[in-house]
Amino acid sequence: MSHLVLNGLSKSYGGVTAVQSLDLAVERGEFVSLLGPSGCGKTTTLQMIAGFVAVDRGNILLDGNDLVSVAPNKRGLGIVFQSYALFPHMTVAQNIAFGLEMRGIDKAERETRTLEAMALVGLKGFADRYPRRMSGGQQQRVALARALVIKPALLLLDEPLSNLDAKLREEMQSELRQIQRSIGTTTILVTHDQHEAMALSDRIVVMNHGRVEQVGAPDTVYGRPASAFVASFLGKTNVLRGTSDGHGKVSLGSLSLAMAGAASGPVQIAIRPERLAFAAVGAAGLDARVLSRVFQGTHWLLTAESAAGALTLMRHNDGHPVPAEGEAIRLSFAPADASLLREGAAG
């Protein structure tokens, strides 16, 4: 049985659905991200797991025990907030030791474990510092140590790195990943930052309008988006319109592809800009015309227009000539790189 199981979890606020019948199974030691735009229900889901938001329907099973009826202070979960939420009137050591104190752990062990936790997050020697005298990154480490010191069954991270600047965020990401790997705590991260989710997670849960759009490993979700929303939310993508004959053949403008699984009629196909290539001379391909080209150092970003819709493609700056604006091009791609999108609202 999975470590954490969410079963038909639902929540609405005064008739507005925040989370609709969410199902998810998380394995022990796994790092799972809930990714989506603001208002997609990811934070509400986290708050329901933490116990700060009452569950309307469904249950939350941790090792088979339902958490829904357990008071939030008895759940034994570690939480790190975006705003750090440190106790401003306590020193770093007092902040970290708070959870141990609540568990009635004696002073000697409290001190040992606090020091261990501080070493884990790289805060040795900061014990007597007050949070207001620390940088954002350091405060976030204190918050992490405070959550981990109680050896939580689950670590819940609510946009923990959003308040940090870009460089520090990258550093903290790899460190966070490393710490999580080393202690093996099952972790749920809530984020709207696709890069953060992809860099940190074993699996990503893409959410929109309170529903799960897709669950999968980062490269799967990125490479084979299940819906137009996922395709557009994660990275740049091209959504092409074509028609299926219902027998495994899809026509996109001048190009005809073998793609199983599409019912006959109009279909949408997603393909990443970096997977589009120029067709070899004389080969079949999708005819298009370059609208603009932008030089970005390591690559060129081209936009083009085709019978199947507007396109964005990337050309590596590898010395080959790049088509100019207005030039006609013919594009091809491996059918395996293209995903057939499920019907649904495009982001």
Next chain:
Amino acid sequence: MRKNGPLALCFNLLFVIFMLAPLLIVCVVAFTPEGYLSLPTRGPSLRWFKAIFDYPEFVRAFRDSLWLAALSSTFAITLAVPAALAIARYRFRGREALTTLFMSPLMVPHVVLGIAFLRFFSQIGLSGTFLGLLLSHIIVVLPFALRLVLAASYGIDQRIEHAAISLGAGNATVFRRVTLPLILPGVVSGWLLAAINSFDEVTMTVFIASPATVTLPVRMFLYIQDNIDPLIAAVSACLIAMTAGLLIALDRIYGLDRLFVGSGKG
């Protein structure tokens, strides 16, 4: 930082003089050896300070005033803390009305309150009692306590409390270890402001006080109706010295900036 121009400095100086001059003059007059209000031209004398102790009414009124201020502000702050927390974090029916009700003693003229309480207390048999005086003072100082606690309560990040809960703290522990320390500057300054207002209140108290329960300001008011001598200046000087001492001590221990301006985070 931009410096003040000479005109602004002049204005500030005049303003400070205008604020402090009356206090200074009262203090100087208190040292006069004469039998009437005058500046001590023949050298300072402690004559009128000694005279205070010939009027035990003043000492007793002072003691009663202190008790009244301490008790009424303590009760007011005890009411203000839960009220402020509820108003600051919940949206419920009648929230605005409740806030206005708590703040209303500020809008009603104290003369009106005095007459109203006098009538009401005699109706319910509390006239002339210390309890009546205490109840009326709690009501009058409550807005000051509530205002400051409310300001502090609006400033708390509720996620800090959530963090404490997730770490295993129950409601009582969260309040004692996290919420109360976070709003403490508001609580202390609210208490202090309430105490000062209670100690200072004369307009309403003069209606309610009976010979058995006369506060110091009322006693002083009654005294200067019959006598104009430097005794009142001496009493005032004592009060000024005490207040200044108290504020300096508080500043040393706690920092007045933090008490009245800061949110405790700075």
